[in-house]
């Protein structure tokens with residue numbers, strides 16, 4: 001895979017940026033972010049790491065039209081995508097709605113990468129052998145999917161509950177897509193990168209920040225280490241045939257029972273299709 005093309009979302013910071021830098025030598029990289037300035041800095045960084053080519057695309061994952069435009073831009077380029085790394089993610093201390101009227105954690109962490117991946121599926125199939133890697137989280141074990149109130153409109157929102165729900169959706173989608181694409185030369189895996197000292201923790205409620213600062217300093221792994229776990233899933237030849245798996249700390253582990261429930265997966269796919277469908 002020496003001239004592989006790798007598209008990475010959330011490539012402007014943290015795990016995604018480190019993953020991009022590690023994949024860079026000899027690779028064509030498509031870096032996706034929401035800030036032109038941060039994308040330019042990320043592009044400089046991966047060029048310095050020996051990328052054969054770098055292309056940047058902006059998209060705000062809190063806006064489905066922006067994700068549609070991103071997918072269209074990727075398809076317009078017409079180049080194959082050997083690896084799609086769905087890594088962009090965020091947390092929201094208080095319940096927030098996107099311009100589409102969806103709870104922001106679910107929208108940014110699940111609906112946006114869902115729409116992107118579904119739209120790019122024909123390109124991924126044409127690019128086979130190809131891989132999709134989804135940055136999930138061990139937080140998914142605490143997640144539930146209340147289909148009657150996916151968006152916390154009836155209350156009960158908390159940053160951790162919403163995050164866990166979105167990351168559960170990531171694991172479910174990875175498994176479901178892997179099953180759909182079995183035998184087609186496109187693998188799909190989800191990964192918990194570890195507890196990584198990145199900016200995502202800055203989104204935690206103010207009261208939790210002093211404790212988090214300590215945990216970050218003494219307990220979390222570095223963005224380089226977290227990025228390496230992502231990079232391994234994206235490039236390790238030993239994983240060329242591995243699909244439908246959930247990885248933690250570099251090993252395959254069983255995801256939660258709800259993540260393995262086929263009925264739940266079918267329902268999530270149906271509901272996600274409805275939620276990302278254009279309204280105009």
Ligand SMILES: NC(=O)c1ccc[n+]([C@@H]2O[C@H](COP(=O)([O-])OP(=O)(O)OC[C@H]3O[C@@H](n4cnc5c(N)ncnc54)[C@H](OP(=O)(O)O)[C@@H]3O)[C@@H](O)[C@H]2O)c1
Nearest residue numbers: 010012013014015060061062088089137195196198199200
């Ligand atoms: N850190 C951990 O311990 C940990 C553990 C498990 C899973 N994860 C997952 O790892 C992934 C990367 O997180 P990180 O820890 O590296 O955090 P990070 O440093 O905050 O990076 C998050 C990335 O996502 C991008 N992003 C956020 N909101 C976006 C939006 N609305 N539209 C487009 N891009 C957006 C950010 O762009 P900007 O640069 O513009 O902010 C950034 O590039 C996430 O999916 C997260 O859930 C992290």
